[in-house]
Amino acid sequence: MSVAEWVELESQQVLGRAGERLSHVYFPTNSMISLLSNLEDARHFEAGQIGFEGMLGASAGLGVTASAFDAVVSGAGQAWRIQLDAWRSHCLANRTLSLLTTRYLYVELSQMGTMVACGHFHSLEQRLARFLLMSETRLRTPDIQMTHETLAHLLGVRRAGVTLAAGKLQESGVIQYTRGHILVLDREALLAQSCGCFDQDLETYERVMSGAVA
Structure with a gap:
């Protein structure tokens, strides 16, 4: 996409705050973004993780422009980024892109559920x-x-x-x-x-993103 911009992400860089509108959608290439859930007593933990397989701001394609979590760079590196409004326009105009984004959101939700269970039982x-x-x-x-x-x-x-x-x-x-x-x-x-959660996450990603699940 001509609207994409190549950027360097620094460790601990804040890309989004929970409840606030994202300015850009990010696609890490060799960097990592942690989605942090914050508690009232200032403690937080990682609720999700994004690398080269995913994106930050997938929900923007469905009309939700605010971040559900604090998005913080936990692994420095590079990424592509696109202005949020431009990404929304592309999703509205391209059904395949919109479908892939929806599939990725399913994967992200599934992986978050696995992470919660892993933290409780393992x-x-x-x-x-x-x-x-x-x-x-x-x-x-x-x-x-x-x-x-x-x-x-x-x-x-x-x-x-x-x-x-x-x-x-x-x-x-x-x-x-x-x-x-x-x-x-x-x-x-x-x-x-x-534990088996790592393999489970990989299997879910490959199965859903390949289109094996309708």
């Missing part, structure tokens, strides 16, 4: 492994630039818990952690440490 070690798998996949690199404090905020747990869980993964040779950097050394071992 251990912190499993959730951390799943988060690192999602991050490695979406950032397209095994080198994840993220502190334990940021991880704790996104997972909605105490920093000490993340430090302990990450320490176990490092001791077993699955990851290597230095200040602000997590390097995935063994993806297969990380998959084994994770």
